Amino acid sequence: MSFGRANQQWSTFSKAWYLLNADRQPPGKLADVAAKYLMGMHKPIYHPTSRVGDHVVIINAKEIAYSGNKWEEKTFHSHTGRKKGRLMMRAFEVHELDPTWIVKRYVYRRLPKGSYGGMYKRNLFQKLHVFADENIPEEIKENISFVIPQPRRVFKGINDYTQEEIDNFPKLWIPSPDFLKR
């Protein structure tokens, strides 16, 4: 693709919209990738003083996958600042209230901190669009032009197989009907 001399500036510095599917992905790895693209660090023209970040649209945020027993063991805290104002919720409780909250929180913590962060962090965070499922508003959908590869390989779940595939799968031995009872 070739551009004219003046249009070259627009094509170099224009902002792209990337799609990232959060289906069966760990939120930490998702946030690593999303923060990199929000800051524009995937571009060869990246410089910390240049605002060259892209938009990232995360879909299927309710399908994120924690390893281990984190859904019950991991807790999120906040404090109102007053006495006895501590609030603590486990991960699955938060996820039931708002399926996009955990992904947003992980990405926000990956963005630049310190005196340089500040407003820059909030501006970057406005370019993140998280949705619980695959339904995206039409005005966002028409902007998307690229897809970010998922950070973790997605294996086929047991519910993704059709009954025909299960029946045709070669079986080495056929268990007796009362195998599970024993």
Add this chain to the structure above:
Amino acid sequence: FTGKTSAHAFLKSVLQNGVGKHVKQLKRITLNFSEASPSSRHVRKFVENDLVEFARKHPSVVVYAMPEMEQRPSVCVEYLNGREEVASLEKLEPDEILQKLDTYSNRSGVEILKIVKDIHTDHPSIQGQWHLFTNNTHNI
């Protein structure tokens, strides 16, 4: 976002000096120092021992030695293009002062700036500038 700008200029010489006859651009040197204070002791030693020899070596340069009471040692040099520079001579040994004056006498008098080059091209990049679609494997 604009980058940091500093004073810069193109490389030039004064009136093509040295193409035919070379004219020394240094016009006048004024040495200001104190008669008695210890901060000027090296300058006083330089004036006693080396200044006459320096003036003989550069006949086109006018050299003034201006001793005054309670004065810090400094040198003021003036050039034919009208510029003048003042520099401190504190904590300089006599040989360092001689080296400094030699440097001033060899200069053209043009202000020392970062030298930039007048280069222009219609084709800044042969490969083509980077844009969103170069080597982008993330297409839908």
